[in-house]
Amino acid sequence: MADNSTLVRLLRQLVVESDHFVGLFGEWHGLHRTDMNALVLIMDADRRGTPLSPGRLAGAMHLSASATTSVLDRLESSGHVERARSTTDRRKVELRVNDKALDLGRRFFAPLNSAYTAAWEAFSDEEKATIARFLLASIEATATVRGEIAGSPGDR
Amino acid sequence: MADNSTLVRLLRQLVVESDHFVGLFGEWHGLHRTDMNALVLIMDADRRGTPLSPGRLAGAMHLSASATTSVLDRLESSGHVERARSTTDRRKVELRVNDKALDLGRRFFAPLNSAYTAAWEAFSDEEKATIARFLLASIEATATVRGEIAGSPGDR
């Protein structure tokens, strides 16, 4: 009933469903997928106290520098992100999110959090620990396979 | 250690990682994200014995009819998908995948499957059953929230 292929299928379903959710949410707030991804990265880095630069954002998103400029132009004109020249090295730009973006983040996570909290009530702490180990192992496995693919030659 | 917020974080990480994997794999085989998504849907429906039509594919992907035609043109000229007029209603087109696509699917899932199988060796059948329940509950929670958002009004 819960063999490996079932788990793979469930995992894929979950990813697809989450994907739909992100896409719908972004569309609903007038943001493209790329903008959503960028905003999440910028928010994470900002919250962590090490604001992202356009260059490192481009690297993290596998996007060209010019495309990244466009993304930031959109996010800046929509009022989610602010660009600030670094005080130590004036070549660099630091990206910071403002209240509008934080509000967006809350709107994004609040319903998800409450839905998950309700859905996970039936699980004991011990089971949750097992699940956490499972998720971590799966993340690492995915990253490993991705690394292998990135290193091997293409076929077309 | 494994409270709800940790699980949410892990879940998001897993989705992001899977996303990267799909993107990289597609890019590596000369397929866009949209093409990858479409191919998965077409393969699933074909395997299930109820081949997809362009119209229903468009609906499933939240894509316009014309964009769907472009996707199918690309998939057909790259030799992954074939269009066949339905014999009963010649307005309709049935989409079928061929050996090249099946081979692509194997290349996609084989490394993932083996990596997951290895990563999940440490879990007992009972734990796997718990994990399956967890994944299912999370899928349903995500779908529910998505449905709520789809029904409420936009703010811009």
Next chain:
DNA sequence: TCGAATAGTTCGATGGTCGAAATGCTAACC
């Protein structure tokens, strides 16, 4: 101070996506 290197932006071209109109086909009605 002058060149090389780095960070980011601007510019022109490519191509995926969209809405609207066109095409091909089926079913219903008189």
Next chain:
DNA sequence: GGTTAGCATTTCGACCATCGAACTATTCGA
């Protein structure tokens, strides 16, 4: 049986996200 209405898909013209290359501004080393 011919005509009309309706549906599935494709073609057309326009828009805009992305790309690579050239450009500006700034820093660092000799």
